[in-house]
Amino acid sequence: MHKKRIFSGVQPTGNLHLGNYLGAIKNFVDLQNKFECIYCVVDLHAITNRQNPEELKTNILETIASFIASGLDVEKNIIFNQASVAAHSELAWIINCVARIGWMNRMTQFKEKAGLNKENASVGLLVYPNLMAADILIYKATHVPVGEDQKQHLELTRDIAKKFNNDFNCESFFPIVEPLIPKKISRVMSLRDGKKKMSKSDKSDYSRINLKDDKDLIDQKIKKAKTDTAPIPSTVIELKNRHEAANLISIYASINSIDIDQVLNEFGGKNFSTLKNKLSESIVEQICPIGKEVKKLLKEQSYLNDILAKGAKKASLIATDNLKEIYEIVGLKKFT
Numbered sequence: 001m002h003k004k005r006i007f008s009g010v011q012p013t014g015n016l017h018l019g020n021y022l023g024a025i026k027n028f029v030d031l032q033n034k035f036e037c038i039y040c041v042v043d044l045h046a047i048t049n050r051q052n053p054e055e056l057k058t059n060i061l062e063t064i065a066s067f068i069a070s071g072l073d074v075e076k077n078i079i080f081n082q083a084s085v086a087a088h089s090e091l092a093w094i095i096n097c098v099a100r101i102g103w104m105n106r107m108t109q110f111k112e113k114a115g116l117n118k119e120n121a122s123v124g125l126l127v128y129p130n131l132m133a134a135d136i137l138i139y140k141a142t143h144v145p146v147g148e149d150q151k152q153h154l155e156l157t158r159d160i161a162k163k164f165n166n167d168f169n170c171e172s173f174f175p176i177v178e179p180l181i182p183k184k185i186s187r188v189m190s191l192r193d194g195k196k197k198m199s200k201s202d203k204s205d206y207s208r209i210n211l212k213d214d215k216d217l218i219d220q221k222i223k224k225a226k227t228d229t230a231p232i233p234s235t236v237i238e239l240k241n242r243h244e245a246a247n248l249i250s251i252y253a254s255i256n257s258i259d260i261d262q263v264l265n266e267f268g269g270k271n272f273s274t275l276k277n278k279l280s281e282s283i284v285e286q287i288c289p290i291g292k293e294v295k296k297l298l299k300e301q302s303y304l305n306d307i308l309a310k311g312a313k314k315a316s317l318i319a320t321d322n323l324k325e326i327y328e329i330v331g332l333k334k335f336t
């Protein structure tokens with residue numbers, strides 16, 4: 001049996017928003033007291049799309065700052081950036097040789113991101129899921145908190161682990177990971193269109209709440225958030241096909257750590273302005289202190305660098321040991 005260990009990664013996109021917070025970081029914080037947790041800023045994944053090098057540097061620090069500002073304990077957890085631990089890339093190469101091209105071609109995220117011109121996408125974008133599998137397997141992590149959209153990548157990670165264990169006759173060497181998908185909100189949607197994911201690349205800033213938004217802006221954005229004309233329903237079934245309503249209700253449940261049913265109990269039959277006022281209040285209460293702390297931390301670069309260096313050291317200890325075993329299994333050896 002493998003020891004329970006959590007691993008998750010967040011891309012350094014910069015300008016983190018409520019979707020990143022509720023979909024990932026808030027869960028990381030909830031898990032930190034229960035398990036051994038490893039949280040990584042996946043900068044190598046970010047370069048599967050073209051990045052501005054200066055912006056990338058800042059975005060890595062901003063993501064780490066957001067982790068810390070949200071309440072992740074830097075002593076209790078291992079917090080680091082992917083590029084600092086070479087074993088991720090080294091295992092990713094081995095996984096490139098285990099996973100099949102057909103598996104990659106089936107990944108819906110690749111199809112979405114590559115768009116119509118698949119031939120012109122980077123090779124890195126195609127093998128992105130293999131690097132993700134390497135991130136997880138290099139620590140023999142057993143549980144991975146992610147949003148609903150990453151479920152297929154985790155299924156692939158399981159297939160890769162099974163094939164490796166089978167090909168190299170090392171039964172249960174790699175654990176078969178379990179996704180931990182938040183129940184209250186599997187994905188946070190745009191405030192302008194309840195069918196689209198909240199995203200930093202949406203042209204309208206009113207589609208999202210950024211962690212660095214101030215109170216006035218948050219109030220305005222929630223006030224303007226799209227709804228429909230019917231009152232708030234009292235049952236979950238009635239939320240079907242009411243995407244914008246469902247989104248605001250899920251956000252409220254998630255940010256207050258209560259169940260959807262409780263929210264419907266409280267607001268069922270009322271109009272949206274009542275919910276919106278309360279929602280604004282909750283978001284301001286939780287997000288504004290985080291945004292302020294992020295801004296403050298970004299001025300303390302040497303503190304952030306220090307945390308990243310310490311995290312990298314701790315992560316490397318585990319990853320290097322595991323890589324040694326993996327090399328041995330595959331028949332490779334580093335002569336040093």
Ligand code: TRP
Pocket residue numbers: 007008009010011042045131132135136144145146150153
């Ligand atoms: N692909 C994930 C995302 O876009 C980020 C990621 C990279 C990740 N490596 C990971 C998540 C390992 C969980 C575990 O959200």
